[in-house]
Every structure is written in structure tokens, then in C-alpha cells.
Amino acid sequence: MTGTRLLVNRGWIANGKASTTTARFSEPGPRRIVGLAKLPGEKPSSWTPDNEPSKNQWYWIDVADMSKRAQTQALVVEEVDEGGRDTATERDMRDAGLPLPKEPTANLRNNHLEYAVTWFSLSAATLAMIAFRKKIVGGSVTGAAALRGSRGRLH
Incomplete structure (x- = not known):
């Protein structure tokens, strides 16, 4: 400059x-x-x-x-x-009272733990939603198929 x-x-x-x-x-x-x-x-x-x-x-x-x-x-x-x-x-x-310059360093923030907790939490929430959906939707479909198989048609 x-x-x-x-x-x-x-x-x-x-x-x-x-x-x-x-x-x-x-x-x-x-x-x-x-x-x-x-x-x-x-x-x-x-x-x-x-x-x-x-x-x-x-x-x-x-x-x-x-x-x-x-x-x-x-x-x-x-x-x-x-x-x-x-x-x-x-x-x-x-x-002599002269200044001592710093050694060059890079102070990067370390947010790895925060990122890990965030992504594992999102993964767990996604798995919970998938399991919940399979239980509700899958359970009714399985139940309907069982009714169809035993009686021939769904009432």
C-alpha cells in the first residue's frame, strides 16, 4: 500500500x-x-x-x-x-526497550465439536422420522395386506 x-x-x-x-x-x-x-x-x-x-x-x-x-x-x-x-x-x-514482534500464527476457530453434534443430531432426527414413518405407514400397509390375504378383500 x-x-x-x-x-x-x-x-x-x-x-x-x-x-x-x-x-x-x-x-x-x-x-x-x-x-x-x-x-x-x-x-x-x-x-x-x-x-x-x-x-x-x-x-x-x-x-x-x-x-x-x-x-x-x-x-x-x-x-x-x-x-x-x-x-x-x-x-x-x-x-534496549525495542519492540518484540510476534511470530506469525493463524488463529483459526475450532468448531469441530459443534459441527459433529449438529450433524449427528440431524442424522438421529432423520432416522427417528424415517422409523416413525415406517411404523405408521408400514404398519397400516402390512395390516391391510394381512386382511386382504386372510379375507380376500379389505373391509
């Missing part, structure tokens, strides 16, 4: 270690980042504290408020670690 201002989540910074320099992003102009686009989300849970923008304390990503304050698009790009860092480098980054 050329010429578009976006919010970039560069990663986690240890409490009290935030660097006063913004090394990679201090100079104006375009930058290349590798990341995942995240749609606007809601507050994660009732246990998460409210953001305090006046103190620059953000506990969760409020895309609407952050993008309004920073005058950017209402989209967050979560910078991901491209690999190649070792533990020492990670420790150095943490001690």
Missing part, C-alpha cells in the same frame, strides 16, 4: 523499557514491513483495563480511537518476526 498511513503494531515492549528513540521509523518516508492486516476488534474482555490515551497507556488495540488520534486508516498491521533472531538478540532488544 503506497502512500497510505497505517497503524503498525510493532510488538511487545517490556514495562518501563520503552525506548525514547523510534529507530526504524524516525525518518519520514515509506518503510517496508512484513505483517498481517488485522480488522478492527473489540475490547478483549471485561478484565482488560480501559485504555488511557491521555497517559499514552494502551492495554488493547482500539483501532477507531487510535487511527483517529494518529490520523491513519482504520486498519492495524501487526508486524511479524521474519525469523533469524536468536535468544541473545531477543534479550538485547527487550533490554
Whole structure:
């Protein structure tokens, strides 16, 4: 996306270690980042504290408020670690107050149990309807055939 201002989540910074320099992003102009686009989300849970923008304390990503304050698009790009860092480098980054990007992960919802229960329930209901229909319809047909066979005609 050329010429578009976006919010970039560069990663986690240890409490009290935030660097006063913004090394990679201090100079104006375009930058290349590798990341995942995240749609606007809601507050994660009732246990998460409210953001305090006046103190620059953000506990969760409020895309609407952050993008309004920073005058950017209402989209967050979560910078991901491209690999190649070792533990020492990670420790150095943490001690220097630099952000630690997340490893790229796909958080897919796992609804397999719900789907299984739904389909087995539908199958059981269908079998019950078939059995009920065979009992009612099949029973009368069998009874009528038995009457026909014993008396010759149905009364």
C-alpha cells in the first residue's frame, strides 16, 4: 500500500523499557514491513483495563480511537518476526526497550465439536422420522395386506 498511513503494531515492549528513540521509523518516508492486516476488534474482555490515551497507556488495540488520534486508516498491521533472531538478540532488544514482534500464527476457530453434534443430531432426527414413518405407514400397509390375504378383500 503506497502512500497510505497505517497503524503498525510493532510488538511487545517490556514495562518501563520503552525506548525514547523510534529507530526504524524516525525518518519520514515509506518503510517496508512484513505483517498481517488485522480488522478492527473489540475490547478483549471485561478484565482488560480501559485504555488511557491521555497517559499514552494502551492495554488493547482500539483501532477507531487510535487511527483517529494518529490520523491513519482504520486498519492495524501487526508486524511479524521474519525469523533469524536468536535468544541473545531477543534479550538485547527487550533490554534496549525495542519492540518484540510476534511470530506469525493463524488463529483459526475450532468448531469441530459443534459441527459433529449438529450433524449427528440431524442424522438421529432423520432416522427417528424415517422409523416413525415406517411404523405408521408400514404398519397400516402390512395390516391391510394381512386382511386382504386372510379375507380376500379389505373391509
